[in-house]
Every structure is written in C-alpha cells, then in structure tokens.
Amino acid sequence: MSLISLNNVDFAYRDTPILHDVSLALEEGESLGILGESGSGKSTILRLMLGLARPGSGAVTAEGTPLDTRSRARMQAHRRFVQPVFQDPYTSLDPRMKVGRILTEPHAALDLPGDAAAEAARVLQAVGLPADSIARYPRAFSGGQRQRIAIARALIARPRVLLADEPVSALDLATKVRVIELLTELAREITLVLVSHDIAIVAALCPRMIVLQQGRIVEQGATREILRAPRHPYTQRLLASLQHMPVETP
Numbered sequence: 267m268s269l270i271s272l273n274n275v276d277f278a279y280r281d282t283p284i285l286h287d288v289s290l291a292l293e294e295g296e297s298l299g300i301l302g303e304s305g306s307g308k309s310t311i312l313r314l315m316l317g318l319a320r321p322g323s324g325a326v327t328a329e330g331t332p333l334d335t336r337s338r339a340r341m342q343a344h345r346r347f348v349q350p351v352f353q354d355p356y357t358s359l360d361p362r363m364k365v366g367r368i369l370t371e372p373h374a375a376l377d378l379p380g381d382a383a384a385e386a387a388r389v390l391q392a393v394g395l396p397a398d399s400i401a402r403y404p405r406a407f408s409g410g411q412r413q414r415i416a417i418a419r420a421l422i423a424r425p426r427v428l429l430a431d432e433p434v435s436a437l438d439l440a441t442k443v444r445v446i447e448l449l450t451e452l453a454r455e456i457t458l459v460l461v462s463h464d465i466a467i468v469a470a471l472c473p474r475m476i477v478l479q480q481g482r483i484v485e486q487g488a489t490r491e492i493l494r495a496p497r498h499p500y501t502q503r504l505l506a507s508l509q510h511m512p513v514e515t516p
C-alpha cells in the first residue's frame with residue numbers, strides 16, 4: 267500500500283486553478299523527487315500531503331485512508347506520520363527559542379512517547395550536531411547547521427515520511443553538498459519526498475521523479491531514464507540547463 271497518494275487532485279487558490287488532475291503514489295522506502303519551475307505547484311502538493319490544504323476535487327490518502335483534515339485526532343496522528351523541512355532555515359526556526367526547546371516542543375505538542383531530552387539528543391546525533399547545541403540559539407549556527415536543526419526537529423516525531431521543500435536552495439554550494447549527503451543517509455531509513463527546481467538535486471537524491479509544469483504532471487518515471495531520454499519538451503528544457511554539469515544518479 268502507498269504511504270501517501272494523490273488521486274486525481276485539483277486544487278485552486280480562490281478562483282485560480284493551481285493543480286490539475288494530479289495523481290501520484292509514494293511507496294514505502296522510496297525517495298521521490300518532484301521537479302518543476304518556481305510557481306509550478308510543488309509546495310502546494312506538499313501542503314496537500316501535510317493536510318494543510320484540502321483538494322478541490324480528488325483525494326489525498328495516507329496509508330490508504332482519505333485524509334480528513336477536519337478530524338483533530340487524525341491530523342495529530344498525521345503529523346506524527348509525515349513531517350516537513352522547508353527551504354529557508356533562517357525563517358523556519360524561531361529565533362527566540364534555544365535549540366533544546368525547538369526540539370522538545372513538538373515532542374510535547376504531538377504527545378510523543380519517550381523522554382524529550384533523550385529524543386533531542388538522538389535527533390541531534392542523527393543530523394551530525396553536537397549534543398550541547400540544545401543550549402544555543404539558532405543565530406549561533408550557520409545556514410547549513412540551521413537546516414540540520416530543522417531536519418532534526420522533523421525527525422523528533424519518528425515520521426514515516428519526510429517532505430523536503432527545496433531544502434538546500436538557500437545554502438551555498440559546499441553546504442548544499444553536505445546537507446544532500448545527510449539527506450541521502452537519512453533516506454536509507456525514511457521515505458522521502460524531495461521538491462526542487464534544480465534537476466541536479468533531484469538526480470542526486472531520487473531514483474524516481476515527477477516533472478510538474480503549471481500544475482500538471484508532464485512526465486514521471488525512473489530518474490535515470492528521464493535524464494537519458496526526456497520525453498516532454500519541458501523536461502528537455504530543464505535538462506538543457508544542466509548540459510555542462512556532470513550528474514551522478516543513484
């Protein structure tokens with residue numbers, strides 16, 4: 267059974283249609299890339315997967331059951347099931363909270379089992395940050411370290427699915443590479459959806475990908491195959507911008 271699926275989803279902001287007949291299924295253990303230009307609807311798909319938005323028509327399911335965003339109990343269970351990491355680690359972490367509190371707050375809010383302090387130590391280790399990070403504020407950390415903290419916060423819930431929305435777009439190149447390495451390592455244990463406008467990032471992390479153009483899926487399949495022989499002109503255009511960059515596929 268798919269962990270998350272979108273079945274013939276249409277979505278509009280007020281009267282502006284954004285997604286058109288989007289269907290996709292996320293399988294346990296995979297890393298799925300969603301590639302598309304800015305404004306193509308990638309973040310909207312993640313908002314639907316998180317239950318932060320409801321489809322106009324069609325359905326979003328988690329483990330086979332339609333997501334009822336009006337049920338508080340279901341939504342709390344869903345927040346333990348799927349966790350997001352956002353693009354900008356400078357705005358996604360509350361500057362007034364020490365890292366310890368950033369990590370223990372979701373533990374309390376989601377009513378998670380285990381000792382909060384021990385769990386904070388666990389996730390800091392998982393993202394390669396020292397245990398004493400808990401006593402410091404986000405401003406004491408670099409952009410890459412802050413993104414590690416955001417990833418650690420997402421891992422507190424031991425989610426089955428991690429949704430990463432342009433997780434390295436705000437980082438410089440060297441930091442980008444190290445955060446991609448971390449995500450690659452985490453992806454061995456957790457199902458990952460990675461959203462990016464950058465085909466090189468998707469290619470580095472995701473064996474399967476979906477190409478989104480103006481709210482429509484125009485191509486999907488094995489990343490290796492799509493890179494070798496893109497069928498849709500839009501994918502061909504996105505790939506052309508890459509010609510000079512060597513790409514390692516998983």
Ligand code: ADP
Pocket residue numbers: 279284302303304305306307308309310311
């Ligand atoms: P992406 O993540 O691919 O850049 P988004 O899903 O954020 O795309 O946005 C898709 C489209 O929806 C864009 O045209 C954007 O301007 C529009 N949009 C996003 N959020 C809102 C909103 N809250 N209200 C109205 N339009 C929005």
Ligand code: MG
Pocket residue numbers: 308309310431
């Ligand atoms: Mg976006």
